[in-house]
Amino acid sequence: MFSFNPPAASTVIATAIAPSPASIQSFRLNVPSPSKTIVRIAPQDARSAPRLPQHRRGANLAEVDPHLPRRRRVPVVLRVTLAFVSLTAYGGLEGQQGQPDEAACPEYGEGLGSPMETVRYLADDALGGRLSGSAGERCAGDYIAAMFASLGLEPGGEDGFFQELPLASAAQPHAPPGRGRNVVGILRGSDPELRESAVVVGAHYDHLGLGEFGSTGEAGEIHNGADDNASGVAAVLAAARALRGGLRPARSIVFIAFTGEELGLIGSAWYANHPAIPLEETVAMINLDMVGRLEDDELIVYGMGTAPEWEEIVPAANADLGISLAWEEGGFGPSDHTSFYANEIPVLHFFTNVHADYHRHTDDAEKIDAPGLGRVARLTENVVRTLANRTERLAVIPGVGEREQRASGSGAWLGTVPDFTPVDVGVLLAGVTEGSPAAGGGLARGDVLIGLGDYEVEDLQAFTDALAAYRPGDEVVLRYLRDGEERRATVRLGDRADRPQ
Template identity: 90%
Template structure:
C-alpha cells in the first residue's frame, strides 16, 4: 500500500525478523530470471524462486510464498516480482479460471514514465483471471476483485525503515493477494454466479497505482460494464481489532450489502466514506465505479523489512477472505446496478493532512508533462475555478507542474487563503483560472 494519510493509528509492536520462510511440502530452487528480466539493480539477476505445487493451498501458504526472502521484496519489474506473478497465474489456472490478459493471464505494461519518476525501467505485469457468469445477459458485465502483489524490493524507495534489507511485504500486500485467491477458490467451487467476476493482481501499486491505472484504460471487460470494484490491501493484521472498510460513501447500497455479507462472519467493521485513497480502488472510482477497500490498519512494520509472514493473523485473514467472497457473490447475483455517488473524498498528492487545499484528484495515467485530473472535489477551489476531469494541470502559481511530485512541492509552498493562477490544458489548449486555496482542515469529508 502506498503512504496512507492518518487513519486510526498502529496497534501492534514490531517483532524480530526471522528471515526466510519455508512452505511445507515445497522445495526451493535457484532459477535464472525468466526472459532476461532485470533484477533489483537493473542488471541480469538470478533469483531463488520457490517451486510451488499444482494446486492452491491455504491463504497462509500463499503469504509465505510471496513473502519469502527468495523473491527479494517483489519490486515492480524485478525477477522476484515476476516469480510472484507466475505463481498467481498458476493458482488461477489451477482453479479453472479463464485467462483475462493479452498473454494468457498476463497484461503487460510499461512501468517508467515522466509522471512516475521513481518507477524502474522495463515492464511489469498485471495478472488477470475471469470467473465467467452463468446468466446469458449479466455475464457480459463484471465485478472486479483485486489486490496488488508488488512491494518495495530492498527499500531504496518508499521504506520507512532501513534500505538494503529485503522488504517482504507479508501484510503489504501478500495478505491481500492471498485473500483474493481464497475468495476466488470459494466462488469457483460454489454455484456459478450470474455476473462475471474479474480477479486481478496488480503490479506497480507502490510506485503510484500504475497497474490499476493501466487496467482502467485497457480493461478485460469494459469499464461501463464493471459494476463495482473490491480492493484488498493490508488485510493480514485483524486480530482483535476492527477492519476498516473504505468506499462506503460511493454507493448507498453498500450500507445493506456489507453488513449482510458480514452477518455470519462477525468482523468488527469501521466504515469510512471516502472512495479515493492510496490504493488501487482509486483507479476505478476515478472512472465512476463504486468501490470498497478492505484494510486492517497500519502497524509498526508498515513499509519496513520486518513485515514478515509470522506476523500475519491467519484466522483473521481467513475471515476477510470469506467476507470478500460474500460481497463479491452478492454483487454478482444482483441484477440492479449500484447507484454510484461520485467525488467522495479526494486523493491529493501532498504529505501531511493539513495545509493548502486545491481539491484535485489525479489520474495516474502517464502524460508527457503535467498532472492529468481524474476529477475535482465538489465545492473545492479547483471546482470553483472550472477545472474538470480530463484537464492536465501544468502550472500552480509561479511553479511549473511537470509531474505529481512537482505538484506536491508547489502546493506545499503555499498557504490557505493564497490567491494563485492555475494553468491547465483542455483538449490541447492552454487555459488559466484564478483560485483562492482552501484549508485542508476545513475540506469536505
C-alpha cells in the same frame, strides 16, 4: 499498502494532518541526509482525508475519531499526505532493484493450495522481497497466473494473464526502470446480459525488495511482505476458488494482482486506463491490502460511504462470520481502490490494521493469522457473490474522503483531484471539487493542467511546488489542455481552511 522512504538528496514536502495539532506528539519521515524536508501540521476534519499508517514505530499518534456515530470508532492514525498520494520526491531510485538478474523461482505443486501456502510462497526469501520489476516479482506473477489457470479463469491480459506496463513515466519519474506486470483473470458470468458487466477483486503483489526505499527498518534485508501484501493475494485466490465452484455468478468477476502499488498505485492506475472489461461496466471494486493480522477480531472496512447499499451488503455478508467491523466512509486512500474510486466506481478496502512489522523485514509468514485470513477471504467471497448476482447496480456517491491536491507552506487551495494515469506532461485531472476555484474556472475531469501562474506544471510534484508558492486570495492564470487544445482560466485561489467538506 504503500508509504514513503525517499532517496538521499531529496526534497520532501509533507503535510501532516490530524484532528488537532495537540494530538501529534511525534512525527518522523525516513528521510536520509542530506535530504531536505518541509513539514506542515494542519488541522483536518477526520472524515475528509484517507487514513495512512504510522510512519514511526511506537509513535503515540492514536486518538478516537469522534466523527463515526452509530459505528465502531476507528483509531485515528496520523494522516500524512506527502505532496500527492503516489508520494514521489526529488531524487531517483537508481540501484533500488536489489535483485539478481535471474531468480530461482521456488517450486509449487499443481492446483491451488490453502491461503497460507500462497503466503509462504510469495513471502519466500527466494523471491527477494518482490520489488516491482524484479526477477522475484516475476516469479510471484508466474505463480499467480498458474493459480488463475488452475481455476479455469479466462486470461484477461494482453499476453495471456499478464498486462505488462512501464514502471517509470512522466507521472512517476522516480520509479525504477523496467516493466511490471498486472496479473488478470476473469470468471465469466452466467447471465447473458449481466456477464458484460463485472465486479473487480484485487490485491497488489509487489513489495519493497531489500528495503532501499519505503522501509521503516533496516535496508539491505529481504522484506518479504507476508502481510503486505501476500495476505491480500492469498485472500483473492481463496475467494476466486470459492466463487468458481458451485453455481456461477450472474455477473463476470475480474481478479487482479497489481504491480507497482508500493511505488504509487502504478499497476491499478494502468489497469483503470486499460481495463479488461470497460470501467463503465465495472459495478464495484473490492481491494484486499494487509488482511493477515485479524487482531482483536476487528477488520477495518474503508469505502463504506461510496455507495448507500454497502450498509446492507457488508453486514449481511458478515452475519455468519462474526467479524467485528470498523467502518470508514472514505473511498480514497493509500491503496489500489483509489484508482477505481477516482473513476466513480464504488469501492471497499479490507484492512486488518498497521502493526510493528509494517514495511520491515520482519513481516514474515509465521506471523499471519491463518484462521483470520480465511475469514476475511470468506467475507470477500460473500460480498462479491452478492454484487455479482444483483440485477441493480450500486448508486455511487463520489467524492467521499475527497482526495484533493494538498500543498505545504501556504494555505492556498485549488480543488483539483489528480488522476494517476501516466501522461506525457502535466497533471491529468480525475475531477474537481464542487464549489472550488478549479470548478469556478471551468476545469473538469479529463483536463490536463500544464501551468499555474508563473510556473510550468510538468508533473504532480511541480504542481505541488507551484501551489505552495501562492497564498489564499491570489489570482492566478491556469493553463490546461482539453482534447489537445490549450486553454486558460483565471481563478482566485481559496483557503484550505474554508473549503467545503
